[in-house]
Amino acid sequence: MRGVMLMLWCVAGAPIMFSQNAYFTTDPCLTPDGKSIIFSHEDDLWMTPSDGGNAVRLTGMDGRETNPRVSPDGQWLAFTGTQDGNANVYVMPLKGGDIKQLTFYDLSDAVDSWSWDSKFIYFTSNRYNNFAAYKVAVNGETPIRLFDNYFNTPHHVVEHPVTGEYYFTESWESTLQAQRKRYKGAHNPDIETYNPKTGELKILTTYEGKDFWPTIDRNGQVYFVSDEENGEYNLYTLASGKKQALTKFTTSIQRPSVSANGEKIVFEKDYQLYVYDVKTKSSQKIDTRLPRNNTLVLTQSLNTAGNITNFDVSSDKKKIAFIARGVLFVADIKGQFIRQVQTRPKERVTEVLWGEDNNTLIYVQTVNGWQNVFTITADGKTAEQALTNDQRNNRSINVNKSRDKIIYLSGIDELRLLDLKSKKNETIVKDEFWAIQNANPYFSPDDRFVVYSPYRNFEHEIFIYDFQKRAAVNITNSGVTETNPYWSPDGKYLYFSSNRLKPRYPYGTQHSKIYRIPLEKFDEAFKSDKYDELFAKQEKTDDKKDDKKDDKKSSVAVTIDFNDILDRIEQVSPDAGTQDIPVVYTKDADAVVLYIS
Numbered sequence: 001m002r003g004v005m006l007m008l009w010c011v012a013g014a015p016i017m018f019s020q021n022a023y024f025t026t027d028p029c030l031t032p033d034g035k036s037i038i039f040s041h042e043d044d045l046w047m048t049p050s051d052g053g054n055a056v057r058l059t060g061m062d063g064r065e066t067n068p069r070v071s072p073d074g075q076w077l078a079f080t081g082t083q084d085g086n087a088n089v090y091v092m093p094l095k096g097g098d099i100k101q102l103t104f105y106d107l108s109d110a111v112d113s114w115s116w117d118s119k120f121i122y123f124t125s126n127r128y129n130n131f132a133a134y135k136v137a138v139n140g141e142t143p144i145r146l147f148d149n150y151f152n153t154p155h156h157v158v159e160h161p162v163t164g165e166y167y168f169t170e171s172w173e174s175t176l177q178a179q180r181k182r183y184k185g186a187h188n189p190d191i192e193t194y195n196p197k198t199g200e201l202k203i204l205t206t207y208e209g210k211d212f213w214p215t216i217d218r219n220g221q222v223y224f225v226s227d228e229e230n231g232e233y234n235l236y237t238l239a240s241g242k243k244q245a246l247t248k249f250t251t252s253i254q255r256p257s258v259s260a261n262g263e264k265i266v267f268e269k270d271y272q273l274y275v276y277d278v279k280t281k282s283s284q285k286i287d288t289r290l291p292r293n294n295t296l297v298l299t300q301s302l303n304t305a306g307n308i309t310n311f312d313v314s315s316d317k318k319k320i321a322f323i324a325r326g327v328l329f330v331a332d333i334k335g336q337f338i339r340q341v342q343t344r345p346k347e348r349v350t351e352v353l354w355g356e357d358n359n360t361l362i363y364v365q366t367v368n369g370w371q372n373v374f375t376i377t378a379d380g381k382t383a384e385q386a387l388t389n390d391q392r393n394n395r396s397i398n399v400n401k402s403r404d405k406i407i408y409l410s411g412i413d414e415l416r417l418l419d420l421k422s423k424k425n426e427t428i429v430k431d432e433f434w435a436i437q438n439a440n441p442y443f444s445p446d447d448r449f450v451v452y453s454p455y456r457n458f459e460h461e462i463f464i465y466d467f468q469k470r471a472a473v474n475i476t477n478s479g480v481t482e483t484n485p486y487w488s489p490d491g492k493y494l495y496f497s498s499n500r501l502k503p504r505y506p507y508g509t510q511h512s513k514i515y516r517i518p519l520e521k522f523d524e525a526f527k528s529d530k531y532d533e534l535f536a537k538q539e540k541t542d543d544k545k546d547d548k549k550d551d552k553k554s555s556v557a558v559t560i561d562f563n564d565i566l567d568r569i570e571q572v573s574p575d576a577g578t579q580d581i582p583v584v585y586t587k588d589a590d591a592v593v594l595y596i597s
Contacts, residue, residue, distance in 0.1 A: 022055070022288040023369070025273050027066045027255055028266040031074060031094075034259035037266050037273060038068040038077065041290065045079060050264060050275055052287035059092075061099070067111040070094060071118040072218070072260045076138060078102075078121045080111045089123050089136055102140045109134070109143075113158045116218070122146075124155040124175070131175055133157040133168060146196075154194070158216045165193045167214045167222055172506065174212035180434075181252060182231045184208045191224055191238075205243055211236070213255055217262030225256060235265065235276060246276065247283055271369060302327065302340075314354040315403065321352045321361055321378065328352060328363060330378045341376060343384060351395065355420065356403035362387075362420070364395055371395050373408065373418065387418060388425065393435060400443045407441045407450050409433055415441060415452055415465070429465060429472055432456070439483045445491040445556040453483045458505035462496060464560065475517065475565050481509050484581045488591055491558035493518055495572070495582040495593060514573035514582045514595055519560045521568070 028039040030050060038047050041055075043064040048055040059065045063082035070077055074094060081090045081101075087108040092099040102121065103109045109125045112133075120135040127134075128145065133154040136143040146166065147154055154168040155175055173180065174189035189212040191204045205211040205226075210233075213225040225233045229245045233252035237244050247253070249269060256267040256276075265276040266286075273286040304324035311322035313333070321330050321341075326348035331338040343349055343365060350371060351364040359377050366372075367386075371393040376384045388394050392411035399406050406418045415429035431454040439453035439460065450465045456474075460483035465472040475494075476482040481504040485496045493516045499509050572593065573579040583594045 021272065021285075022290045023271045025271070025288055026268055027068060028268060028273055029068050029070060029257040030259035030264055030266050031070050032072055032260035033074070034261055034264040037275070037286065037288075038070065039273060039288075040064075040066045040068065045077075046290070048273075048286070048288050050266070050286070052289075054289045054291070057291075059099070065090075069111050069113055069121070069257075071114045071138075072116050073118040075118065076114075078111050078114065078138075080109065080123075089121060091121065091138055100140065102136050102138075103143060112156050113215075115159050116161045122157040122159070124157075129153065130172070131155050133166070147194075154192075156213060158214050158222075160193070160216060160220055161218050162220055163195060164197060165195045167191060167193050167216060169212040169214070171212075173210055178212070178254075179436075181210075181227050181233060183210055191222070204238060204241070207243070211243075215256055215258045215265070217258045218260045219262050221258075221262055223256055223258055223265055225253060227252070235267065246281065249283075304329070310351050312353045314358045315356070316358045319354070319358065319378070321354060323349050323352055323363075326350070328361070330361070341378060342380070343374075343376065351397055353397060353399050353406070354403065355399075362397065362399070362406060364397060373397060373406070375420075387420075387423065396438055396440045398440055398442050400447045401445065402447075405443075405447075407443060409438055409441065409452075411435070415450070428467075428470075429463075431463075439485065442485065442487055444487050444558045445489060446558045448558055449560070451485040451487065451494060453485060459503055462494070464494075473562055475562065478566065479503065482515075483509075486582050486584055487558075488516070488584050489556075489586045490591075491556040492520070492522075493584075493591070495584055497580045497582060497595070500569075509580075511578050512580050513571050513575075514579045514593060515569050515571050517565060518568045518570075519558065519565075521561055 025039045025041050028037050030037055035050055036047050037050050038045060044060055045058040045065045045068050046055040047058055061081055061083050065079050065081045067080040068077060076091055077094045078091045080087050086106050087110060088101055089103040089109050089111055090099055090101050105127050107126050109123050112122045112124055114121055120137055122135050124131050125134050129150050131153055133146040134143045154170045157166050157168045159166060169189035171187045171189035173183050173187050188208055189210055191211050191214055193202045207228050209227055211224055211226045214222055216222045223235060223237045226236045227233050229248055232249060234249055235246040235253060235256055237246055251270055254268040256265050258265045263278055267274055273288055274283050275286055276283045307324040308322050311320060313320050318333055319330060320333055328341040328343050328349045329338055330341055348366045349363050353362045355362055359379055361376050361378055363374055364371050365374050370391055372389060373387040373394050374384050375387060394408055394410045397406050397408040404420050408416055410416050412433055412435045413430050414427045416425060417428050418425045433454050441450055441452035443450055448467055453460045453462055460481040461474050462476045462482050462485045463472045463474050480500055482496050482498040485494055487494060495516045497512045497514055499512045577597055579595045579597050581596045585592055
């Protein structure tokens with residue numbers, strides 16, 4: 001496999017436009033002199049001055065190129081590429097030339113760092129166990145595993161320039177769950193060292209949370225990331241063996257990398273590049289400008305088949321709103337007439353609901369990297385209006401029965417109620433929701449309660465919030481995950497999914513089933529009673545108007561008996577297979593449960 005580094009600025013004298021303040025610039029590293037940054041953007045590698053400026057594309061291979069690292073002598077650029085589908089280690093001359101593939105394995109090899117003699121590349125691989133540290137020679141010899149035991153999982157290895165010690169961490173919390181902040185527990189990653197000459201192992205940090213992503217300069221000064229100061233990932237160092245915070249950002253940084261000369265440290269923050277100056281102890285956002293080929297926008301046909309990710313049917317049963325590829329559409333109920341609703345063209349719509357007037361659309365849309373709630377009319381007569389404007393993700397919206405209020409999750413710790421008429425927005429619950437893997441909250445059929453599913457010790461629990469009492473009750477509290485709660489339309493049951501015999505952590509819920517909880521203690525009708533009803537005499541009536549009775553459903557009043565509620569759980573799905581995310585509706589007086597399997 002051969003490739004060529006791309007460093008063309010213009011073609012035939014045609015001017016190239018550059019975008020300002022590029023976003024989604026990831027995996028940065030510095031050249032040894034600290035003058036240039038190499039980073040990944042749109043699956044290719046780029047180079048830009050460390051004080052900002054125009055970026056130059058370095059690679060254009062098939063697949064993704066990530067994890068760039070420059071050799072200490074400044075001659076080579078190592079990176080991870082997925083040209084063949086799986087991630088392997090590649091190397092190329094920094095000044096341009098042929099790209100050479102160094103590893104050829106069918107799993108994942110992720111570049112971490114270089115040896116200080118510029119002869120070896122350290123990388124993390126899952127070729128033998130979950131993950132472990134390896135090194136491969138720059139000339140492409142057989143990779144060498146650094147730690148032999150199957151249960152050793154060191155990763156993110158960097159080498160000390162004098163002693164040859166390996167600095168690393170060894171927890172899935174710094175690899176598979178690196179994005180999870182504020183973890184405290186038995187699997188917290190620490191900065192450790194191992195001397196391959198003497199066999200001595202040292203643990204340098206003892207914080208019960210997360211210390212990881214080490215990087216080291218030519219003088220042996222180590223830097224790393226920790227969330228000890230304020231719950232967000234910030235830059236730290238070890239000064240005379242003691243942990244010292246260098247930054248106090250309110251949003252997290254990722255993957256710091258120090259220049260070999262120790263003058264600068266580059267990292268990712270808020271989807272952009274930042275540089276920390278070691279001498280001045282200050283950080284600066286780097287204005288990275290990427291070339292753009294601006295062309296006229298052509299009319300496009302959008303195939304929505306198989307790409308619909310969210311939808312809602314209007315209460316008049318005449319219209320359906322749906323989302324495909326982040327674009328909002330409205331159609332008649334048969335799908336014969338479809339029109340795109342003009343939201344912000346460079347942003348992504350993720351959720352949609354109909355308002356009470358069957359014209360207003362309530363939807364979640366990304367703006368500047370954050371999800372917020374908006375409204376717009378489907379007929380196009382009213383412009384978009386922002387209902388929230390937070391620097392946190394607002395999502396999992398659901399409406400009440402009259403469609404004039406919504407409940408939603410905000411950030412990692414809030415359940416909120418938003419009145420669509422008064423625009424009053426209040427936090428009704430503060431709890432541990434996390435930012436991912438959330439179950440939707442739902443109003444009860446009578447709007448008195450809200451059911452939601454926060455975390456307890458890495459497991460979902462089901463809580464019910466009472467608007468009248470302004471209090472919440474944990475109705476499961478079992479130590480395993482019960483999640484995706486859903487009210488039955490008659491308000492008598494609460495359905496949910498669970499594997500009641502096995503916790504979800506750390507591998508996720510497996511072989512889940514659908515269960516329900518009777519919200520009150522009552523007996524189901526016996527089959528013999530159903531049989532007797534077949535012979536019951538029908539009362540005759542002379543009032544023919546009874547045949548045209550109003551078919552409006554009687555109002556539902558939800559009553560919950562919390563005493564021994566956990567003892568009333570019953571499985572309703574088959575024993576075989578996996579069932580998840582129940583949705584319940586009524587058909588011919590029977591409850592029908594839809595689920596994913």
